[in-house]
Every structure is written in C-alpha cells, then in structure tokens.
Amino acid sequence: MHFVGLDAGSVAVKTVVLDENGEKKEGQYRRHYGHPLRISLQLLREIKERWPESVLTLTGSATRVLASALGVRPVNEVVAQSYSVRKLYPRVRTIIELGGEDSKLILLEEGKVKDFSMNSVCAAGTGSFLEQQAERLRLTIEEFGDMAERSKRPSKIAGRCSVFAKSDMIHLQQIATPVEDIVAGLCFAVARNFKGTIARGRELKLPVSFQGGVAANKGMARAFREVFGLGELFIPADFALMGALGAALKGKETGPAVAFDPAALEACCASLQPEEEGYAALASDRDDFLARHGKGCSALLATAGARGDVACAAAAPALAAPSRIPAYLGIDIGSISTNLVVIDGSGNLLAKRYLMTAGRPIDAVRQGLEEIHAEVGDRVEIAGVGTTGSGRYMIADYVGADIVKNEITAQATAAIFIDPEVDTIFEIGGQDSKYISLRDGVIVDFEMNKACAAGTGSFIEEQAEKLDISVKEEFARHAFRAPQPCRLGERCTVFMENSLMANLQKGVEKDNLLAGLAYSIVQNYINRVVAAKPVGRRIFFQGGVAFNKAVVAAFEEYLDRKITVPPHHDVTGALGMALIAMRHMGGHALLPVP
Numbered sequence: 001m002h003f004v005g006l007d008a009g010s011v012a013v014k015t016v017v018l019d020e021n022g023e024k025k026e027g028q029y030r031r032h033y034g035h036p037l038r039i040s041l042q043l044l045r046e047i048k049e050r051w052p053e054s055v056l057t058l059t060g061s062a063t064r065v066l067a068s069a070l071g072v073r074p075v076n077e078v079v080a081q082s083y084s085v086r087k088l089y090p091r092v093r094t095i096i097e098l099g100g101e102d103s104k105l106i107l108l109e110e111g112k113v114k115d116f117s118m119n120s121v122c123a124a125g126t127g128s129f130l131e132q133q134a135e136r137l138r139l140t141i142e143e144f145g146d147m148a149e150r151s152k153r154p155s156k157i158a159g160r161c162s163v164f165a166k167s168d169m170i171h172l173q174q175i176a177t178p179v180e181d182i183v184a185g186l187c188f189a190v191a192r193n194f195k196g197t198i199a200r201g202r203e204l205k206l207p208v209s210f211q212g213g214v215a216a217n218k219g220m221a222r223a224f225r226e227v228f229g230l231g232e233l234f235i236p237a238d239f240a241l242m243g244a245l246g247a248a249l250k251g252k253e254t255g256p257a258v259a260f261d262p263a264a265l266e267a268c269c270a271s272l273q274p275e276e277e278g279y280a281a282l283a284s285d286r287d288d289f290l291a292r293h294g295k296g297c298s299a300l301l302a303t304a305g306a307r308g309d310v311a312c313a314a315a316a317p318a319l320a321a322p323s324r325i326p327a328y329l330g331i332d333i334g335s336i337s338t339n340l341v342v343i344d345g346s347g348n349l350l351a352k353r354y355l356m357t358a359g360r361p362i363d364a365v366r367q368g369l370e371e372i373h374a375e376v377g378d379r380v381e382i383a384g385v386g387t388t389g390s391g392r393y394m395i396a397d398y399v400g401a402d403i404v405k406n407e408i409t410a411q412a413t414a415a416i417f418i419d420p421e422v423d424t425i426f427e428i429g430g431q432d433s434k435y436i437s438l439r440d441g442v443i444v445d446f447e448m449n450k451a452c453a454a455g456t457g458s459f460i461e462e463q464a465e466k467l468d469i470s471v472k473e474e475f476a477r478h479a480f481r482a483p484q485p486c487r488l489g490e491r492c493t494v495f496m497e498n499s500l501m502a503n504l505q506k507g508v509e510k511d512n513l514l515a516g517l518a519y520s521i522v523q524n525y526i527n528r529v530v531a532a533k534p535v536g537r538r539i540f541f542q543g544g545v546a547f548n549k550a551v552v553a554a555f556e557e558y559l560d561r562k563i564t565v566p567p568h569h570d571v572t573g574a575l576g577m578a579l580i581a582m583r584h585m586g587g588h589a590l591l592p593v594p
Contacts, residue, residue, distance in 0.1 A: 001020055001053050001054070001055065002017050002018065002019055002020075002025065002051040002053065002054040002055075003017070003018045003019075003054070003055060003057070003248045003249075003251050003252040003257055004016070004017050004018075004044070004047055004051075004054050004055065004056045004057070004248060004251075004257075005018070005056075005057050005059070005080075005243075005244040005245060005246065005247030005248025005249070005250075005251060006040060006043070006044070006056060006057070006058050006059070006060070006063070006066075006244060006247065007058075007059045007060040007077075007080065007241075007243035007244040007247060008032070008036040008037075008039075008040050008058070008060040008061070008062035008063045008066070009036075009060050009061055009062060009099050009100060009101075009102065009243070010061055010062065010099065010100045010101035010102060010128075011031060011032070011099065011100025011101060011127065011128065011213070012029055012030060012031045012032060012099075012100065012213065012240075013029075013030050013032050013036055013039045013040050013043060013060075013062075014027070014028065014029050014030075014060075014240060014241050014243060014244040015027065015028045015043050015044075015047065015244055016238075016241050016244040016245045016247075016248045017047060017050075017051060017054070017248070018248045018249070018252060022249065022252060024238070024245070025051075026050075027238060027241045027244070027245075028043060029213070029240050029241065030043060032062075034499070034503070036060075036062035036063075037062075037065055037066065040062075040063070040066055041262055041265060041266050044056070044260065044262045044265070045262040048260075048261075048262050054260075055251065055257035055258055055259050055260070056070070056251070056257060056258055056259075056260045057075060057247040057248060057250060057251030057256055057257045057258075058070070058072065058074040058075065058247060059074050059075040059076070059077055059079075059080040059243050059244070059246065059247040060074065060077060060243060061077065061101075061102065066265070069265050069268040070258055070260065070265070071258075072256060072258055073256075074247075075246070075247050075250055075251075075256065077102075077104070077243060078104060078106055078113060078116050078118075079113070079246070079250070080242075080243045080244075080246030080247045080250065081095055081097055081104065081106060081211065081242055081243055081246055082095065082106050082108060082112075082113050082246070083246040083249055083250050084242045084243070084245040084246035084249060085108070085209055085211075085236075085242065085246075086108070086111040086112075087246075087249050088236070088245070089207075089209060089234070089236065090111060091207055092108065092207050092208070092209045092234065093107070093108050093109070093205040093206060093207060093208070094106070094107055094108065094204045094205055094206070094207075094208040094209070095107075095108070095208075095209050095211065096194070096204075096208060096209070096210045096211070096224060097211050097212040097242070098126060098127055098190075098194075098210075098212040098213070098214035098215070098220070099126065099127055099212045099213055099214065100126060100127045100128050100131075100213060101126050101127075101128050102118065102119060102126060102212075103118065103119040103126050103194060103198060103212075104116060104117070104118050104119075104198075105117045105118075105194075105198050105199055105202065105204075107202065107204075107205070115202065117198045117199070117200065117202070118198070119197070119198060126190075126214070127212070127213050127214040129190060130144065130186060130187070130190060130214065130217065130220070133169070133183070133186050134183070136169065137169075137179060137182070137183065139179075139183070141216075141217065142216075144183050144217065144219065145216065145217035145218040145219045145220070146218060146219075147179060147180040147183045147184070147219070148180065148183045148184040148186070148187045148217070148218065148219020148220075148222065148223070149184075149218040149219050149222055150180050151178075151180040151181045151183070151184030151185075151219075152181070153181050154181055154184035154185045154187070154188045154223075155168075155172050155177055155181045155182050155184070155185030156168075156185060157169065157172070157182070157185040157186055157188075157189045158189065168185075169182055169186075171359035172185075183219060184219055184222075184223070187217070187219040187220050187222070187223040188223045188226070188227060190220065190223065191220065191223035191224050191226075191227040191228070192227055194224075194227075195227055195228065199228075204228055204230070206230070206231075206232075207232070207234050208224075208228075208230055208233055208234060209234045209235070209236060210224060210233050210234065210235050210239070211235070211236055211239040211240075211242045212239065212240065212242070213239075213240045215235050215236075215239035215240070216239070216240070221233055221235065277484075277487075278484035278485050278486055278487055278512065278516070279484070279485040279486075279487060279515070279516070279519050279557070280485075280557055281482060281483055281484070281485065281515070282479055282480050282482065282485065282515055282518065282550055282553040282554060282557060283480065283553040283556070283557070289553060289556070292562070293549050293552055293553075293565060294549070323379065324378075324379060324380060324381045325344055325345070325379070325380055325381070326344070326345055326380075326381055326383035327342050327343065327344055327345075327350060327376070327380035327381065327382055327383065328342070328343050328344075328345075328382070328383060328384045328385070328386075328578045328579070328581045328582040328585070329341070329342050329372075329382050329384070329385045329386070329399075329578060329581065330342075330343075330385075330386050330387075330388070330410070330573075330574040330575055330576065330577030330578030330579070330580070330581060331365060331368075331385070331386070331387045331388070331389075331392075331395055331399065331401075331574055331577065332387075332388050332389045332407070332410065332571065332573035332574040332577060333357065333361045333364075333365065333387065333388075333389035333390060333391035333392060333394075333395050334357060334389045334390055334391075334429055334430065334431075334432065334573075335357065335390055335430060335431045335432065336356065336357060336429060336430025336431055336457070336458065336544075337354055337355065337356060337357055337429070337430060337544060337570075338353075338355045338356075338357045338361060338364035338365055338368060338389075338391075339352070339353065339354050339355070339368075339570070339571040339573060339574040340352065340353045340355075340365070340368040340369070340372060340571075340574055341568070341571050341574040341575045341577075341578045342372055342376060342380065342382075342578065343575070343578045343579065343582065344380075345582065347417060347579065347582075349568060349575070350376050350379075350380065351372045351375050351376045352568065352571050352574070352575075353368040353371055353372060353571075354544070354570050354571055355367060355368050357391075361391040361394065361395060362394075362395070362398055365395055365398065365399065369399075383582075383585055384402050384403075384581035384582055384584060384585035385399055385400065385401045385402050385403075385581055386401060386402065386403045386404070386405065386410075386577035386578065386580045386581035386584070387399070387401045387403075387404050387577060388404070388405050388406060388407050388409075388410040388573050388574075388576070388577045389407060389573060390432075392404050392405075392406075401581075402581055402584055402585060403577075403580060403581055403584045405576075405577060405580055407427075407432075407434065407573055408434060408436055408443065408446045409443070409576070409580070410572075410573045410574075410576035410577045410580065411425055411427050411434065411436060411542060411572055411573055411576055412425060412436050412438060412443050412576070413576035413577075413579050413580055414542075414566075414568075414572040414573070414575040414576035414579065415436075415438075415540045415542065415566065415572065415576075416438070416441050417575075417576075417579055418540075418566045418567065419538070419540070419564070419566070420441055421538050422438060422538050422539075422540050422564075423437070423438050423439065423536030423537065423538045423539075424436070424437060424438070424534075424535050424536040424538065424539045424540070425438070425539075425540045425542060426525065426530075426539065426540070426541045426542070426543075426555070426563075427541075427542040427543045427572070427573075428456060428457060428521075428525065428541075428542075428543040428544075428545040428546070428551075429456065429457055429543045429544055429545070430456060430457045430458050430544065431456050431457075431458050432448065432449060432456060433448065433449045433456050433525055433529050433543075434446065434447070434448050434449075434529070435447045435448075435525075435529050435530045435533060437533060437534060437536070438536075445533055445534075447529055447530065447531070447533060448529070449528065449529050450528075456521075456545070457543070457544055457545045459496070459521060459524070460475075460517055460518075460521050460545070460548070460551070463496055463500060463517050464514070464517070467500065467510055467513065467514065469510070469514060471548065472547070475514055475548060475550060476548055476549045476550040478510060478511045478514045478515075479511065479514040479515040479517075479518050479550035479553075480515075480549075480550060480553070481511045482509070482511040482512045482514065482515035482516075483511075483512070484512055485512055485515030485516045485518070485519055486503060486508060486512050486513055486515070486516030487516065487519075488500075488503075488513075488516045488517065488519070488520045489520065489523070496517075496520065500513060500517075514550070515550065515554075518548070518550040518551045518553070518554040519554045519557075519558065521545070521551055521554070522551065522554045522555050522558045523558065526558065526559070535559060535561070537561065538564070539555075539559075539561060539562075539563050539564060540563075540564050540565075540566050540569075541555065541563045541564065541565050541569065542565075542566065542569045542572045543569065543570065543572075544570045546565045546569045546570070547569075547570065552565060
C-alpha cells in the first residue's frame with residue numbers, strides 16, 4: 001500500500017507518495033496555470049499507473065471539487081504544514097510558509113499548533129508578488145533570488161501593493177539604482193510586510209523553518225534572516241512539498257486516506273463544477289447611455305490644453321490681444337499624474353494640462369507651467385495659486401502658492417461649482433480612489449483607498465496590458481461588445497492576473513474578460529472604499545478613470561443609478577484648487593464653500 005498526499009494550491013499542485021514505512025518514493029511540483037483540477041487529475045492518473053494500490057489524502061485551497069467527489073474533508077493547510085514538520089523536524093518551533101498566493105506563520109509548542117496567522121486577499125507577501133516584479137525587470141525568478149543575495153545596499157520599496165511597488169521601481173531605475181539593489185529591496189519589502197501584517201508582534205522562537213515554493217529564493221531567505229534578526233533560518237529539503245508530505249503522513253497515521261479511481265473522479269468532478277453566471281452586458285438596459293456619455297458629451301474627452309474649454313456652461317471670453325486679466329492657477333500633484341488648470345474670475349477654464357508625474361513632480365510642474373505660459377501667458381496675470389495632491393506642500397514651496405488644501409476639499413469644490421446639487425463624488429485616479437458624501441454643498445463624510453490599488457486606474461491598466469489591449473483606444477470598445485461579462489470578483493492586482501490567465505485558458509473571450517474587469521474595479525471601489533456609506537442620487541464620477549466609458553457603464557449597472565461624468569473630470573482636483581485660490585484672494589465672493 002502507498003499513501004499519496006496531494007496539495008493543490010493557488011499556483012501549483014504538489015504530490016508526495018510514501019510507502020508503508022513512511023519513506024518518500026516520489027514528490028512532484030507542477031504549476032497549474034489556473035487549472036488545479038485538471039493538473040491534479042493528471043498527476044493522480046500517473047501515480048495510479050505506477051502504484052495501483054494507493055490511497056489519497058487531500059489538502060490545499062484548490063481541492064474543494066476533488067474533496068466533494070471523494071466525499072471527504074481535506075486536511076487543513078495549517079495542520080498539514082505543521083504535521084510534516086512535527087514528524088520530520090520535531091525541534092522546529094516556528095514555520096514561515098510562503099506560496100504563490102498564500103503566506104502563513106505557524107507557532108508550535110510541544111509539536112502542536114499554538115498560534116497561526118495568514119494573509120488576507122492581498123499578494124503583498126506572496127510568491128506571485130515577487131514573480132510579477134521579476135517579470136517587470138525581465139528576470140527569471142532564479143536570477144531574481146541570486147541577484148538579491150548579492151546586493152550590498154537593498155533599496156527601500158513599498159511592499160504593501162504590487163502597483164505601488166512598481167512606481168517605486170520606476171523611480172529607482174530613473175536614478176540608475178543597480179538592479180540587484182532593487183530586487184533585494186523587493187525581498188526586504190515582502191519580509192517587512194510579513195512582519196507587519198502577519199507576524200504582528202508575535203515572537204518567532206528558534207529554530208525557524210522557511211517553507212513553501214518561495215523558500216527557493218535565496219534573497220527572501222536573506223531578507224527574513226535580517227528583518228527578523230534570525231541567526232539561522234532552516235530550509236527543509238522538500239520545502240515546496242511540506243503540505244503534501246503532511247497530508248500523506250496524516251493519511252497514513254490517522255486514517256483520512258481514501259481509495260481513488262482517476263477515471264471515475266474525472267467524471268464526477270465534471271458534474272460537480274458549477275457553471276458561473278456572468279454579469280449583465282454593459283449598458284444593456286440603458287438606451288440613453290450613449291446619448292449621455294457618448295458623442296453627445298464629446299467635450300468630456302477634450303484633450304488637455306484645448307482652448308475654449310470651460311468649467312461651467314458659459315463660453316470662455318474672447319480676450320483682446322493687449323489686455324491682461326486676473327487668472328487663478330490650480331495644481332494637483334499626484335503619484336501618477338500632475339494636473340494644472342488656469343481659470344478667469346468667472347470660473348471659465350482658460351487652459352489645462354494633464355501630465356505624467358513619472359516620479360519627478362517638479363519637472364512635471366515645470367513642463368506644465370511652460371506649456372500654459374506659451375498658451376495664455378500673454379493674456380493673463382496670475383492673481384492666485386493653490387496646490388493639492390500628495391506633493392502639494394513641496395510644489396507649494398516651489399511655485400510660491402497662496403493656499404494649500406487636501407484632495408477631498410479640492411475635488412468637492414470643483415463638483416459643487418459645476419453642480420451645487422451634487423451629493424456623491426466617486427473619484428478614481430491612477431493609484432488613489434476617494435469617496436465624498438455631500439449635503440447642501442457641505443462635505444459630511446469621505447473615505448480613501450487603503451494601501452491597495454485594486455480599485456484604481458493602475459489596476460485596470462495593468463490587466464489590460466496583460467491582455468494586449470490599449471486602455472485608451474480599445475478597452476471600452478471590446479467591453480461594450482461583451483454578451484456576458486465574467487465575474488472576476490474583487491481581487492488584488494497580482495491575483496487578478498492569475499484569474500485572467502486561467503479564464504483565457506478556459507476559452508473565455510477577451511471581450512467578456514474586459515467587461516468583467518470594468519465590473520471588478522467597480523466592485524472593489526464600492527466594497528472597499530465606499531463600504532457601507534450612503535450613495536446618493538446625484539453622483540459625479542471624477543478622475544482619469546472616468547474617461548473609460550466601460551467603467552462608467554459598470555457603475556450604472558452595478559448601482560442601478562445614473563452617473564454624471566462632469567466636464568474636465570480628469571483635472572477636477574486642479575480646477576477645485578484654482579477656485580479655492582480665487583476665493584482666497586478675494587476674486588469671487590459667491591463661490592460655495594464645501
């Protein structure tokens with residue numbers, strides 16, 4: 001009799017075969033690329049051919065359908081990991097386990113689990129996070145680990161989110177940081193994230209075992225040793241198979257192992273897999289959607305710098321060549337974009353710029369100022385300047401701003417100026433998203449995203465790039481053609497990429513995936529940013545993501561409410577600051593105060 005342990009995880013399927021004496025006869029690690037059931041059955045067929053008299057024990061996050069077909073309960077992953085350690089390495093007191101999409105800390109006392117902690121729906125401390133960064137740097141994961149181990153000065157990088165880490169990496173590359181220091185910085189970011197979000201003050205008693213697929217990464221082993229101050233870090237010989245080993249050992253010794261027939265299992269699993277129903281087609285029941293958001297509102301898509309744009313319904317005044325009128329400048333400095341707006345004393349928009357910050361906010365502001373000066377500099381005299389955004393204080397010093405305000409106030413000021421009746425603002429930018437609730441022109445509540453880019457523009461841009469689709473040119477066109485948008489759920493950027501690849505391999509059309517992504521960004525935003533806060537009936541959608549009409553349609557379908565995309569939604573933060581600067585300098589006494 002042989003005992004098989006199968007561990008189907010988020011990224012790979014692992015199997016171990018033990019003989020009656022508990023000796024390992026073979027172990028396999030095979031990536032499933034979104035098809036854990038198919039690969040599991042394939043491995044079980046191969047095992048059954050070599051060892052016909054064998055019984056099976058399951059563990060892992062992706063064994064639900066297999067377990068249902070066999071009529072058994074899988075062994076808990078924490079139990080499986082700790083059981084193999086207890087049997088094979090009884091001196092170990094702490095387990096650090098990092099897999100493709102999961103990370104765990106398990107504390108042992110006298111061979112039993114004393115405490116444990118696991119990651120949430122975020123990839124920041126997992127193997128998929130590191131793999132995505134390695135891919136961005138065009139390195140194999142093996143090269144990645146070797147380079148990280150050689151680094152002399154690991155860089156400081158945000159480890160809380162893949163998208164934010166990408167921004168840090170771009171900045172480091174721009175200042176010619178050695179690649180080995182960048183990859184080491186990523187490893188240290190993962191280790192610090194693990195310490196802060198999973199260990200959370202728990203004492204790691206020695207010896208500490210590092211297991212899971214990520215344990216092959218020498219840079220991660222170094223990072224854990226230094227971040228936790230460990231003299232040594234034990235890595236088992238079968239570090240990637242410890243879950244499967246635990247399942248096989250537990251099946252052998254305590255009896256949850258069952259006989260299995262791969263052919264019968266395959267037929268049973270096919271009948272158990274549910275057909276998931278997709279979302280409604282975008283704008284399916286809204287015949288007026290195109291009238292409200294399509295050609296009838298072409299001004300919403302006006303390019304930055306176009307003349308004659310106005311912040312309200314009135315037309316911009318014609319200026320006599322020799323005259324100079326008082327004007328007000330608003331600057332919004334964000335992580336992704338830097339926006340500048342110039343208005344006159346009536347709120348007419350005279351010029352605007354939407355520029356990429358690219359890790360160099362001062363250069364972006366300088367470029368914007370030069371371009372605006374070339375456009376309207378001979379006709380206006382700047383009478384007031386306001387700054388907002390994440391770089392507002394630095395740029396305020398640089399330009400000599402008269403007033404500095406936060407992004408919430410700036411966004412609300414612009415919205416109220418455009419429509420005093422607005423009661424809800426959804427603002428989604430490159431890496432930030434905001435919710436603002438208004439009552440009678442006054443801010444009564446607000447919320448922002450928390451260290452996660454899943455409901456932001458960078459999220460949708462990253463996924464579109466993986467599908468070889470241009471966000472600006474093709475995304476909405478494909479999404480509106482989708483008959484049944486996929487239910488991709490609210491997942492982090494890294495995990496969503498794995499879901500997309502799995503769906504593509506199943507034959508799902510790109511159109512349905514892209515429409516599903518539009519719904520996903522809405523679902524992330526509503527559930528994580530808005531949460532249980534009230535959503536009114538006069539809703540403004542602001543920020544650069546509002547250019548994507550598929551996301552606008554997804555909001556309307558998801559909420560069953562009409563959404564207004566206001567004029568100049570891409571620069572409303574800068575517009576709000578120009579209006580605030582005008583009020584601050586006494587240029588217009590009638591502007592509403594949010």
